[in-house]
Amino acid sequence: MSTPKTKILLLSLSIATALAACKKPEEPAATPAADTAAPKALTLDQSKLPPFSAFQIGDLDKTANACTDLNAYANDTWLKANPVPGDRTSWGTFEVLSERSEAIQHQLAEQSAADTAATGVEKIVGDFWATGMDEAKIEQQGLTPIKDELAAIDGLSDQAKITDYLRTSAAKGQNGLFGFGAGADFKNSEVNIAYAMQGGLGLPDPEYYTKADNKAKLDAYQAHIAKTLELAGVAADAAAAQAKQVIDFETRLAKVSKTNTELSRHVELAYNPVSLADADKLTPNWSWTEFFKSQGVAAPQMFSLAIPAFHEEVSKMLADTSPEAWQAYLRFHTIDGASPFLSKAFVDENFAFWNKTLRGQKEIRPRWKRVLGTINREAGETLGQLYVKTAFSPEAKTQMETLVGNLRTALKARIEKLDWMSAETKQKAIAKWETFTPKIGYPDKWREWTGLSTSRDSYLGNVLAATEFNYKFDLSKIGKPVDKTEWGMTPQTINAYYNPQQNEIVFPAAILQPPFFDPKADAAMNYGGIGAVIGHEMTHGYDDQGAQFGPKGNFENWWTDADKHGFESRTGKLIAQFDGYTTADGGKVKGDLTLGENIADLGGLNTAYDAMKVANGDTPDPKTDGLTQDQRFFLNWATVWRRNFTPEEMAVRLKTDPHAPANFRANGAPSNMPAFAKAFECKTGDAMVREGEKQVVIW
Numbered sequence: 001m002s003t004p005k006t007k008i009l010l011l012s013l014s015i016a017t018a019l020a021a022c023k024k025p026e027e028p029a030a031t032p033a034a035d036t037a038a039p040k041a042l043t044l045d046q047s048k049l050p051p052f053s054a055f056q057i058g059d060l061d062k063t064a065n066a067c068t069d070l071n072a073y074a075n076d077t078w079l080k081a082n083p084v085p086g087d088r089t090s091w092g093t094f095e096v097l098s099e100r101s102e103a104i105q106h107q108l109a110e111q112s113a114a115d116t117a118a119t120g121v122e123k124i125v126g127d128f129w130a131t132g133m134d135e136a137k138i139e140q141q142g143l144t145p146i147k148d149e150l151a152a153i154d155g156l157s158d159q160a161k162i163t164d165y166l167r168t169s170a171a172k173g174q175n176g177l178f179g180f181g182a183g184a185d186f187k188n189s190e191v192n193i194a195y196a197m198q199g200g201l202g203l204p205d206p207e208y209y210t211k212a213d214n215k216a217k218l219d220a221y222q223a224h225i226a227k228t229l230e231l232a233g234v235a236a237d238a239a240a241a242q243a244k245q246v247i248d249f250e251t252r253l254a255k256v257s258k259t260n261t262e263l264s265r266h267v268e269l270a271y272n273p274v275s276l277a278d279a280d281k282l283t284p285n286w287s288w289t290e291f292f293k294s295q296g297v298a299a300p301q302m303f304s305l306a307i308p309a310f311h312e313e314v315s316k317m318l319a320d321t322s323p324e325a326w327q328a329y330l331r332f333h334t335i336d337g338a339s340p341f342l343s344k345a346f347v348d349e350n351f352a353f354w355n356k357t358l359r360g361q362k363e364i365r366p367r368w369k370r371v372l373g374t375i376n377r378e379a380g381e382t383l384g385q386l387y388v389k390t391a392f393s394p395e396a397k398t399q400m401e402t403l404v405g406n407l408r409t410a411l412k413a414r415i416e417k418l419d420w421m422s423a424e425t426k427q428k429a430i431a432k433w434e435t436f437t438p439k440i441g442y443p444d445k446w447r448e449w450t451g452l453s454t455s456r457d458s459y460l461g462n463v464l465a466a467t468e469f470n471y472k473f474d475l476s477k478i479g480k481p482v483d484k485t486e487w488g489m490t491p492q493t494i495n496a497y498y499n500p501q502q503n504e505i506v507f508p509a510a511i512l513q514p515p516f517f518d519p520k521a522d523a524a525m526n527y528g529g530i531g532a533v534i535g536h537e538m539t540h541g542y543d544d545q546g547a548q549f550g551p552k553g554n555f556e557n558w559w560t561d562a563d564k565h566g567f568e569s570r571t572g573k574l575i576a577q578f579d580g581y582t583t584a585d586g587g588k589v590k591g592d593l594t595l596g597e598n599i600a601d602l603g604g605l606n607t608a609y610d611a612m613k614v615a616n617g618d619t620p621d622p623k624t625d626g627l628t629q630d631q632r633f634f635l636n637w638a639t640v641w642r643r644n645f646t647p648e649e650m651a652v653r654l655k656t657d658p659h660a661p662a663n664f665r666a667n668g669a670p671s672n673m674p675a676f677a678k679a680f681e682c683k684t685g686d687a688m689v690r691e692g693e694k695q696v697v698i699w
Contacts, residue, residue, distance in 0.1 A: 042111045044390050049103045053078075053096035054514035055525065055632075055639040057625040066634075067682035067689065071666035074638035084644045086363035089355070092643025092662060093515060097494045101387075101510045105372050105492060108386045120449070121382035125375060127454035128462050132341075132371030138459055139343045143232060145460040146338050150232070153330045159318050162326050163286065167294040172464070173471030176200065176333050177314065180295075182477035184501040186271040186304075189553030192477040194292070194303035195270065198310040200253045202246075202333070204358075204656045209247075209254035217358065222247050224353035225332050231345050232335050242328035249321065249329045256313040260656045261593040267545045271555065273302045282308055283315035297478055340370065341460040360648030378466035380490035381447045387492040388442045392509040397441045399519055400512060403526065403611075404438045404505075407534045410611035414603075414699060420566045428558035432541060432551040437484070437504040441512070442491040496533055498540035498600075501553040505537040515639045524629040527612035528636035535604030535611075542699055543599040544571055570698045574598050577672075577696060581664045585647055587654045594660040598668060603699035605637060605669040630679035634670055641666035672696045 055074075064072040084091040112118060112126035113133075131137070143150070156162045169175060179197035184190075201209070203221060208214045225243035230236055258269060276299055279288040292299055305311060339350035347364070355361040364370075375383050415421075415429050452469045454462045477483070484502055489495055491509040498505050507530075514521070517530040540546045547567065550556045559567070575591035578598055582588055591598070612633055621629050643662035645653070650661065660668065670676040671688045672695050682689045690696070 042108050042386060042390050044104060044107055048107065050096070050099050052100070052514040053093045053639075053642070054518070055636050057627070059639075060635075065686075066680045067677070067686040069667065070634065070638050070670055070676075070688055071641065071663040074635050074666070075642035075663075078642055079644055082644065084646055087361065087365040087369075089359040089361045089649035090643055090645045093640055094494050094643070097510065097513055097516075100513070101492050101494060102369055102372055104387060104391050105375075105383055106368060108383065108390060109372060109375065112386070121385050124379050124382045124449060124452060124454050125386065127456055128375045128379065128459075129371060130456050131459035131462055132374060133367065134459070135344075135367070138341070141458070142343055145342070145458060146334060149334050150331060153327050153334065156327055156330070157323055159285065159323075162323060163318060165330070167291055170291070171295055173467040173469075174337075174464075176337070178311065181471075181474045183270075183304075184482050184553065186268075186501075186555035187273075189501045189549075190482055192480055192482055193273075194297065194300060194475075194478045196288075196303065196305050196311065197270065198253075198257045198307040200314075201250050201257065202336075203250075204652060205260050206254035206257040207259055207655060209251040218247065220353060220357050224349070224357075225336075227349055228336050228339065228346070229332060231349060232331075234331075242332070245325040245328040246332050249317075249325055252317065253310070253313065256307075256309045258307055260658075261590060264658045265544065265592055265595065267548060268555070270304065270306045272305050272308055274305045274308075275302050276300070279303070279305050279311075283311050285315040285318040286311070295475060296472075297475055300479060338460060341374070341463055358648065359652055360646030362646075374463060376490060376492070378463055378470070379449070379452070380492070381443075381487075382449060384442065384491040385446055387490075388509055392441055392491065392512075393519075396509075396512050396517070396519060400440045400507065400517070400530070401438070403517075403531055404440070404534055406611045406615060407531060407538060407607055408433070408436065410614065411535065411538050411603075411607045411699075414607055414610065418699070420570070421563050422560055425558065425560050425563040428550070429542065432503065432558075435503050435551045436538065436541065437502065439487065439504055439506040441507070441509045443485060443487045445485040447486070496537055498537040498546065499553075500541060500546045500549040503541060503549070503551065503553050505534065505540075507534070507537075515636055522624070522629070522632075523612050523615045524632040525636045527608045527615065528633035529640055531608035531611060532601075532605045532637055532640070535607035536600040537604070539600040539603030539607065539699055540596065542603065543596040545596050567698070570696060571595060571599060573694075574602065574696045574698070577690070577694075578660055578664065578668065581660070581668075583650055583654070583661060585650075587650060589654065589660050589664060594658055597659045597665075599698060601665055601669040602672060602696060606673060606699070609633060609673070609675055628679065630675065634676055634679060637670065638666040 059074065059078045061073055061076040064076055066073040079092075082091055088095060109125055109129040112122040113129040115122060115126060118126050152165060156165055166175070166177060170180065176199065178199040179195070181195060182192040183195045185193045203209065203217070208217055208221075222243045225246050226236075226239040229239035229242055234242065258266075263269060274282070276289045276292065282305070288303075288305075289299065292303075335346070336350065339346040351361075351364045355364070365373075372383075412430065412433050415426060415433065418426065421429070452466060454465060482502070484504075487506060487508075488497060488499065489506060489508050493508045494510050496505070496507045496511055511517070511533070512530065515525070515529050516533060517526055541549075547559070548555060548557070550558050557564075575595055578589050578591035578594055609630075612629070616629060624632060627635070641662040645661070653659075653661065659665065667688065671690045676682070677686075677689045680688075684691060
C-alpha cells in the first residue's frame with residue numbers, strides 16, 4: 001500500500017481506505033446508477049487460462065530427504081525451476097492460482113467494457129476497465145484529477161482549517177490519519193459499533209521508523225517523498241524540506257503506535273469503549289462529537305477508541321505542529337495515494353519505491369493486471385458475480401459441503417479426546433463447535449451496488465467514487481444488526497478466512513482448485529489440500545485469538561484457569577519452535593507474530609488427517625506412483641506451501657506478516673505429527689521428528 005496505514009484490526013478482517021486526503025475530481029456528466037439485475041453469462045476461453053500447480057510425482061527432489069526437510073523433498077525441484085517473475089515479489093501455488101483467476105477476470109472485464117450499453121455490475125466493471133486501460137487519456141489529464149485537492153491543502157493556514165479539512169476528507173472515505181469504520185461489538189457481536197484505530201503511517205510497521213536497522217528503508221522512503229513532490233511541481237529544495245517534515249511527522253506517530261506483532265497477538269487492543277464526551281476530553285483538539293456529525297453518523301452512546309495514546313498524540317499535533325508540516329504530510333499522501341491512477345511518471349515513481357525498493361519487485365505488473373487489482377479493491381464483488389456465473393461449478397460447492405461436514409466431525413472428536421483439558425472447558429469448546437457457520441463459493445445474497453455512479457470519463461474519478469461509496473456503505477452499518485450474509489473476501493480471491501465474531505469459516509470459489517481441491521482427485525490429495533485449509537480455518541476458532549471469543553462471537557473467557565494455563569504452555573512451545581527458524585539470509589521468524597496461524601496449521605492438518613482416515617475407512621491403500629495415501633496427504637500439504645520470495649519481500653513479511661514463511665509452514669505442523677514420521681519411516685533424531693518435550697500437541 002502506498003497510502004498511510006488506516007486499518008482497523010478487527011481480527012481476520014480489516015477496514016481500510018484506498019486513498020489518503022484525495023478529493024473527488026469534478027463530476028462528469030450524470031450517468032445511470034448501477035442496478036442490481038442478475039449479470040448475464042459471459043463466455044470463457046479455456047485455452048487462454050494458465051495451468052494449475054498441482055502435485056506431480058516428477059516434482060519430488062530425490063536428492064532431499066522428507067525426514068530432514070519435507071518442503072525440500074516435495075518442492076525444491078519446482079522451486080528451482082520457477083523463480084520469482086520480474087513482476088512479482090513471490091511465486092508459488094497461491095500466485096499460480098491467482099494468475100489463473102486473473103486470466104478469467106481479464107476476459108470478463110474486456111467483455112463488460114465492450115458492451116457500452118451495459119447496466120448493473122457489468123457497467124461498473126466495464127467503466128473501471130475502460131478508463132483504467134485508457135493510458136492516453138490518463139496522460140493527457142495529468143494532475144487535473146487532484147488539483148482541487150492540492151489547492152485545498154495549500155490553503156490550510158491554521159488548526160481550525162486543518163481540522164475541518166480532515167473531517168471533510170474523511171467523509172469522502174479519504175482519511176489517511178486514522179482508521180474509522182463499523183465492526184461487531186466485542187461484547188455483543190450481533191450489533192455493529194464504530195471503531196477508531198491508529199493509522200497515519202506510510203511504511204508497513206512502526207519499527208521502520210524507530211529501529212536503527214531499518215534506517216536504509218526510511219532514508220529511501222524520504223527520498224521517494226521528495227521525488228513525488230517534485231513530480232507535482234514542488235521545487236527540489238522545498239521538496240527535500242517537506243520530505244523531512246513528513247518523516248518527522250510520521251515518526252512521531254510511530255512512537256505511539258502499536259506494532260503489527262502487538263496488534264496481531266493482542267486483539268483486545270481494538271476494543272476500548274468510550275462515550276463521545278469522554279473521548280472529547282481525551283483529545284481536546286479533536287472533537288469526536290463533531291467528527292461523528294461530519295460523517296453523517298448519529299451520535300452513539302459509545303464507540304471503540306482503540307489505541308487511545310495514538311489519538312491523544314494526534315490531538316497534541318493539531319496544536320503544536322505547524323500548518324506547513326501538516327500541509328507537507330497531506331500533500332505527499334494525496335499525490336502518492338493517487339499516483340497509481342495518474343500519468344506514467346507518477347506510476348513509475350510509486351512502483352520504484354513501494355514495489356521495487358521496499359519489496360524487491362523487478363518489473364511493474366502489466367497494466368491490465370493492475371487495473372484488475374483496482375477493480376477487486378474498489379468493487380470486487382461486482383466482478384465476483386461475473387466470475388461465479390462463468391467459472392464456478394455447483395458440483396464443487398456440493399463436494400465442499402461434504403468435506404466441511406467431515407472435518408467438523410473430526411474436530412469434535414479431537415476436542416473430546418483432549419487429555420489436557422477439563423470436562424468443563426471441553427463443554428464450552430463443543431458449544432462453540434456447534435455454532436460454526438461455513439460459507440462456500442460465494443455469498444447467498446450479493447451486495448447492493450445501486451447508487452455507485454461510474455463513467456468512461458476518469459479512472460481516478462471512478463476510484464474515488466467507489467471509495468466514497470464503500471465508506472458510506474460501511475458507516476451505514478453503525479448501530480445496526482450485523483449482516484451475517486456478508487463476505488469479507490470476493491469469490492475470485494485465492495484465500496480463505498475465519499471470523500471469530502461471527503464464528504464463520506469462509507472459502508471463496510477461486511481457492512477450490514488444484515492443488516487445494518480437485519473433484520476428480522482421491523481423498524489423500526483433497527484432504528491434504530483443502531481439507532487442511534478447512535481444518536485450519538476451524539482451528540482459528542481455538543487459536544490464541546479465537547479462543548478469546550465464545551460460541552456467539554462475544555469477547556469472553558470460557559476457560560478454567562488451569563486449562564488456560566495448559567493452553568498457554570503448549571502455545572509457548574509452538575512460539576519457541578518457530579522462533580528457532582531462520583531464513584537462508586539470516587532472517588528470524590517471529591513465533592509470537594505468527595502464533596495464531598501456526599496453531600491453525602497444526603490443528604488443521606491433524607484434523608484433516610483424522611478425517612481422511614475416516615473417509616478411507618478400512619479399504620486397502622492403493623499406492624499411486626509408489627506413494628501411500630499418507631505420503632500423498634503430506635506431500636500435497638507441502639505442495640500448497642511451495643513458494644519463492646524476493647529477499648526484500650521476505651524481510652517485509654518477517655516484520656509484518658502473521659503467517660510464517662511458506663517453507664516453515666510446510667515443515668512446522670508435520671514435524672509434530674507421529675503420523676508423518678510413520679508415513680516416511682523417519683527415525684528419532686531426524687529434523688522432521690519432534691518428540692517428547694519438543695513435540696507440540698494442542699488441538
